[in-house]
Amino acid sequence: MSTPGSPTVADPPALERIRVVLVRPRHPGNIGAAARAIKTMGLSQLWLVSPERFPDPEAEILAAEARDLLASARVVDELDRAIGDCALTIATSARERSQDWPLLSPNSAAERVLSCAGVAEAALVFGPENSGLKSAELYRCQYRSAIPTGAGARSLNLSHAVQVYAYAIRSALDSAEPSEAAPLASTEDRERLYRHLRQVLEALDFPRRDPEHLLLKFRALGNRSDLRAAEVSLLRGLLRRVEQRIGNTECDSTMSETPREADA
Numbered sequence: 001m002s003t004p005g006s007p008t009v010a011d012p013p014a015l016e017r018i019r020v021v022l023v024r025p026r027h028p029g030n031i032g033a034a035a036r037a038i039k040t041m042g043l044s045q046l047w048l049v050s051p052e053r054f055p056d057p058e059a060e061i062l063a064a065e066a067r068d069l070l071a072s073a074r075v076v077d078e079l080d081r082a083i084g085d086c087a088l089t090i091a092t093s094a095r096e097r098s099q100d101w102p103l104l105s106p107n108s109a110a111e112r113v114l115s116c117a118g119v120a121e122a123a124l125v126f127g128p129e130n131s132g133l134k135s136a137e138l139y140r141c142q143y144r145s146a147i148p149t150g151a152g153a154r155s156l157n158l159s160h161a162v163q164v165y166a167y168a169i170r171s172a173l174d175s176a177e178p179s180e181a182a183p184l185a186s187t188e189d190r191e192r193l194y195r196h197l198r199q200v201l202e203a204l205d206f207p208r209r210d211p212e213h214l215l216l217k218f219r220a221l222g223n224r225s226d227l228r229a230a231e232v233s234l235l236r237g238l239l240r241r242v243e244q245r246i247g248n249t250e251c252d253s254t255m256s257e258t259p260r261e262a263d264a
């Protein structure tokens with residue numbers, strides 16, 4: 001890691017594969033400050049999901065030296081478009097959640113993100129200033145992460161939270177272990193698997209009560225297991241065979257590309 005005053009060394013390419021995703025940010029100043037926070041730490045990708053005001057002069061002012069990064073921010077209308085092709089997604093959240101979603105410290109989140117970004121795109125997802133991420137958005141992500149705070153106030157300013165994670169990533173550069181070369185499943189791959197699983201569970205009428213709760217458990221299991229793309233294919237091949245056996249041939253259009261290699 002370069003220290004203040006040391007000659008500038010090129011940033012490792014893994015940093016280019018890390019996305020900072022701001023979901024429905026309300027204040028343009030926070031968008032600008034987030035751009036500055038990530039640029040100073042050597043990151044380069046800012047994604048904005050339905051920002052309330054963008055572009056905006058206030059964002060430019062707060063971005064300071066990071067105006068170029070701000071100008072290159074990708075604006076999309078829903079979270080899936082920002083993370084669909086990512087192999088790792090981590091939601092950040094100040095709130096205590098009752099659900100048992102796997103929780104990482106900022107340092108472990110940073111290590112995982114860096115390790116994944118050695119070979120694939122990875123995303124850190126931040127919620128809106130007023131309400132944070134919705135539960136459905138959190139469940140799209142494999143992990144959640146929270147910055148420890150004092151008892152009196154849990155919630156940091158959005159751009160400050162971005163700075164904490166960007167710095168944690170910068171600090172983890174020295175210790176990052178390269179991840180395996182086998183391609184990891186993307187968010188899209190995993191979502192297809194969960195949709196397929198839901199279809200099969202419904203066809204099996206299992207469980208009779210509260211299928212949503214069971215699906216959430218499967219989602220948690222899949223999300224924390226670093227699934228590879230080939231493993232998703234294997235599982236979907238198995239689901240396809242179950243469907244054939246129970247005579248459930250009604251597949252929706254997203255199921256039509258069910259892989260066949262595990263279908264022998």
Ligand code: SAH
Nearest residue numbers: 092093094126127131132146147155156161
């Ligand atoms: N009232 C909201 C706070 C939103 S703050 C809530 O209860 O969640 C805006 C965003 O900044 C959050 O969605 C999260 O992405 C990030 N953030 C703020 N404080 C954080 C903390 N302690 N740990 C991790 N992320 C935090």
